[in-house]
Amino acid sequence: MAYFAARDVETTLPCPACQQRLHIARTCHEAYMYCPACSGRYALRDFVARADEAMEEFLENLYVNRI
């Protein structure tokens, strides 16, 4: 799993349920936000509008990998 670190990044966006920091992660097929504290999982589109630096960098890599 050489690319494991790039598949899961902590963002500064708060979890809607518990206010802990959300992580952004991806599988082969999709990217999503999740909360390690309460196990909440959220659609990426709900957070893209207020993406922070960590999230934008993650998404840039995601798009590059799809080319």
Ligand SMILES: [Zn+2]
């Ligand atoms: Zn949470």
